[in-house]
Amino acid sequence: xxxAVAIVGFGQxxxxxxxxxxxxxxxYGAVKAAFEDAQIAPEDIDAVVSGxxxxxxxxxxAPHLYLSDAxxxxxxPSMRVATCGSTGMSIAxxxxxxxxxxxxxxxxxxxxEKMMENDPQGTxxxxxxxxxxxxxxxxxxxxxxxxxxxxxxxxxxxxxRVRQAAAVISVNHHENALDNPFAxxxxxxxxxxxxxxxxxxxxxxxxxxxxxxxxxxxxxxVAGEKAKRFPQKPAWVKGLYYAGDEAFFGDxxxxxxxxxxxxxxxxxxxxxxxxxxxxxxxxxxxxxxxxQELIFYECFGFCGPGEACRLVxxxxxxxxxxxxxxxxxxxxxxxxxxxxxxxxxxxAALQVTGRADKRQVPGAKTALxxxxxxxxxxxxxxxxxxxx
Amino acid sequence: MDQTEVKFLEQxxxxxxxxxxxxxxxxxxxxxxxxxxxxxxxxxxNRVLVPARMFCxxxxxxxxxxVQVSDKGVIRTWALITFKYSGQPIQPPYITGLIDLDGAHxxxxxxxxGTDLTDLENVKKTIxxxxxxxxxxxxxxxxxxxxxxxxxxxQK
Numbered sequence: 001x002x003x004a005v006a007i008v009g010f011g012q013x014x015x016x017x018x019x020x021x022x023x024x025x026x027x028y029g030a031v032k033a034a035f036e037d038a039q040i041a042p043e044d045i046d047a048v049v050s051g052x053x054x055x056x057x058x059x060x061x062a063p064h065l066y067l068s069d070a071x072x073x074x075x076x077p078s079m080r081v082a083t084c085g086s087t088g089m090s091i092a093x094x095x096x097x098x099x100x101x102x103x104x105x106x107x108x109x110x111x112x113e114k115m116m117e118n119d120p121q122g123t124x125x126x127x128x129x130x131x132x133x134x135x136x137x138x139x140x141x142x143x144x145x146x147x148x149x150x151x152x153x154x155x156x157x158x159x160x161r162v163r164q165a166a167a168v169i170s171v172n173h174h175e176n177a178l179d180n181p182f183a184x185x186x187x188x189x190x191x192x193x194x195x196x197x198x199x200x201x202x203x204x205x206x207x208x209x210x211x212x213x214x215x216x217x218x219x220x221x222v223a224g225e226k227a228k229r230f231p232q233k234p235a236w237v238k239g240l241y242y243a244g245d246e247a248f249f250g251d252x253x254x255x256x257x258x259x260x261x262x263x264x265x266x267x268x269x270x271x272x273x274x275x276x277x278x279x280x281x282x283x284x285x286x287x288x289x290x291x292q293e294l295i296f297y298e299c300f301g302f303c304g305p306g307e308a309c310r311l312v313x314x315x316x317x318x319x320x321x322x323x324x325x326x327x328x329x330x331x332x333x334x335x336x337x338x339x340x341x342x343x344x345x346x347x348a349a350l351q352v353t354g355r356a357d358k359r360q361v362p363g364a365k366t367a368l369x370x371x372x373x374x375x376x377x378x379x380x381x382x383x384x385x386x387x388x
Numbered sequence: 389m390d391q392t393e394v395k396f397l398e399q400x401x402x403x404x405x406x407x408x409x410x411x412x413x414x415x416x417x418x419x420x421x422x423x424x425x426x427x428x429x430x431x432x433x434n435r436v437l438v439p440a441r442m443f444c445x446x447x448x449x450x451x452x453x454x455v456q457v458s459d460k461g462v463i464r465t466w467a468l469i470t471f472k473y474s475g476q477p478i479q480p481p482y483i484t485g486l487i488d489l490d491g492a493h494x495x496x497x498x499x500x501x502g503t504d505l506t507d508l509e510n511v512k513k514t515i516x517x518x519x520x521x522x523x524x525x526x527x528x529x530x531x532x533x534x535x536x537x538x539x540x541x542x543q544k
Contacts, residue, residue, distance in 0.1 A: 019394060059401060122474030130405075131413055132439055132533050133497050135477045136484045138469040145467035146486060153465070153517040202468040202508055246445040250464075250486050250495025251437075 002100035004224030006234035009038025010346035015215030015334040016184040027070035027112045027216045034218035039231050042072035046104040049094040051081040052113050052338030057123045086373030088341025089380035095221040105223045111342035112216035120212045145201040147254045148291035154255045155306030165309040166290035167194035170207050172318045177329025179358035184213040184334040210288040215336030217343045235349035239271030239383035260299035260379040271383040276301045281364040282351045283325045284344035286371040327359040341371030352386040412442045421531040429453040435493035458490035459523035481505040502540025
């Protein structure tokens with residue numbers, strides 16, 4: 001039987017264009033903030049797990065070697081994971097495995113990205129295998145636009161309705177980001193701004209899409225029995241799961257999306273959640289594209305198939321709603337990819353411990369953190385609670 | 389620390405690759421050069437997988453039977469690409485499309501064309517999910533995935 005695992009520290013850098021620091025300096029900022037939050041020093045850490053996008057994004061391969069000093073990894077086991085958008089969730093889950101196994105009591109998880117130093121869409125296109133798919137899969141926007149079109153068609157949702165729901169999500173998250181000092185894009189926008197913004201890849205418009213960001217985040221995972229030694233109220237990992245689809249984009253359905261459905265079902269089972277809409281108080285849904293967030297609401301059982309627009313129209317997933325999503329502003333307003341999934345975990349931990357400042361969802365006890373990666377291929381979820 | 393302007397180091401990394409195709413993809417592209425799209429059937433789940441594979445990713449058993457599928461099919465979804473990025477082999481605008489070829493059980497990723505792609509309204513009118521398309525082959529196939537220039541809507 002695995003051990004209980006708690007989160008006792010979280011640090012993140014300001015996200016955005018971070019030309020002001022080198023890559024190791026950026027990572028150092030996040031790790032130092034997490035150490036300060038947990039009131040620990042490098043010698044208290046038993047192991048380090050870290051990750052980012054595939055290394056062509058950084059232009060330094062095996063970046064955990066280059067970044068080892070900033071990762072406080074001297075003299076410790078140090079592992080790297082790279083699963084594209086879901087990297088941050090993979091890091092969190094790896095850190096959990098380390099602690100739950102009983103081999104390590106205190107594990108530092110670090111996600112990092114500098115997207116402004118490279119052509120991110122060019123890097124992402126090299127994630128596709130070269131023989132059949134790479135020439136056609138145009139960065140992230142092409143993939144997610146195909147998924148958006150498929151979704152609206154599947155349930156015969158009119159273009160107007162789905163675009164309106166997507167625009168409302170965008171406005172809600174941008175408003176949330178104004179309360180998050182770490183977020184990249186912080187501006188007030190209207191539904192009309194979103195609907196009239198430039199088409200990037202039909203039907204996806206500029207304000208339906210996340211920015212490319214620089215940023216880093218660090219989370220401290222500890223053995224449950226040690227959690228009391230740390231000053232912050234612990235956030236408990238109650239459930240987690242990670243699932244993937246096949247390598248070929250056309251092999252599986254991306255609307256009734258199995259990897260997302262499995263990740264939700266299994267993490268709910270582990271956490272004992274039967275009615276996610278009622279039992280989850282806040283969700284940090286990975287949403288680089290507004291339309292994709294609609295699909296996730298359905299895969300995660302927040303509503304039935306084809307009902308996601310109604311969830312937005314009724315305000316269930318918006319600020320003040322029954323299940324508010326992305327009070328941090330989410331991926332839509334900040335996407336330093338390797339850090340992004342881990343920021344979802346950190347934000348969820350802040351929410352359930354009442355430490356989320358102006359973005360706090362009042363009384364939140366149970367939170368869902370999620371990330372998606374690859375060419376719509378991988379999904380991971382972590383359920384985090386204030387109750388052990 | 390003082391706020392002097394930070395400097396940058398600039399470099400392009402050029403690394404050539406030579407990817408082995410293996411026996412199955414080699415045969416696929418030999419047939420492709422003859423304007424045939426080949427799949428393999430999984431003996432367990434009976435699905436025809438396109439492009440041909442050595443094994444079924446779900447059943448994890450060898451696929452031995454080769455099956456020719458149609459170069460016509462139905463659009464499962466599409467996206468109009470109008471932005472550029474480094475290393476992009478096809479110049480925008482182009483449409484990425486997922487096509488369910490007749491006789492296949494998985495989607496086939498390629499381009500959709502044969503209509504004015506500079507006009508979004510025209511694209512929305514002519515390219516529809518569920519619409520039938522047909523491969524437009526290059527005159528001189530080279531044995532790679534771009535031997536099909538694009539799939540074009542079949543005029544009724």
